[in-house]
Amino acid sequence: MAEHPVGRVAAMSGTSVRTLHHYDRIGLLTPHARTAAGHRRYTDTDLARLRRILYYRALDFPLDEIAALLDDPDPDAHLRRQHRLLRQRRARIAALLTELEREIEARGRGVALSAAEQLEIFGTERFADLVAAARGAGDDWRAISVYGSADWREIKAEAERLIAEFAEAIAAGEPATGDRATAAAEAHRRHLERWFHDCDPERHVTVAEQYVADPRAIAEWDAVAPGYARYVHDAIVANARRQSTS
DSSP: OOEEEHHHHHHHHTOOHHHHHHHHHTTSSOOSEEOTTOOEEEEHHHHHHHHHHHHHHHTTOOHHHHHHHHTOSOHHHHHHHHHHHHHHHHHHHHHHHHHHHHHHHHHHHTOOOOHHHHHHHHSOTTHHHHHHHHHTTOOOBOOGGGOOHHHHHHHHHHHHHHHHHHHHHHHTTOOTTSHHHHHHHHHHHHHHHHHTBOOOHHHHHHHHHHHHSOHHHHHHHHTTSTTHHHHHHHHHHHHHHHHHHO
């Protein structure tokens, strides 16, 4: 039977001589052979036991529990147990990686909110996707990934106030080119500029086009108030004209 000196065993196993000496002192791994001078020599049987010890150590088992587990005389039981534990660890790690990747992806899209937070605040788990679509090719967006849930709640509340102001102007019969509507449009422009991106009147007109570019978007906005999408578009355009002549 081959015999291996402690230094070689340490190198082969990726552990240290000091650790092997400690395992010997506590009776966890006592080499089966010694030289005439009393130096430790490890047999293949010892190496097999060391391999099982290192598996359990990798699973964060304390040494006293490892000793008890190794007293099981059934070697197949060791393998099955280690296999099961490693699979469980792999599943936990995979789950953690998935969560981290989701967070990284969300931050890449510019929203530092979990799917649950997105659902709670905005009523959809895909709010980050909507933001990404709105960003388009623009490269001057604020670093919105730093916004937390409190920020997004404030953004939402502010946006809802703006929507309500447009809707109330429509209900009051105010023209889209009138003072009330253009004031709401200017507040909308400042909202975008505060939270999302530079938005001079010219760019704001580009934003306005999004309200009337897609029939599905028109239908969704018009559910707020009849003609809402066109009204907001026209109010933004009227405000931009006022700004350019003022």
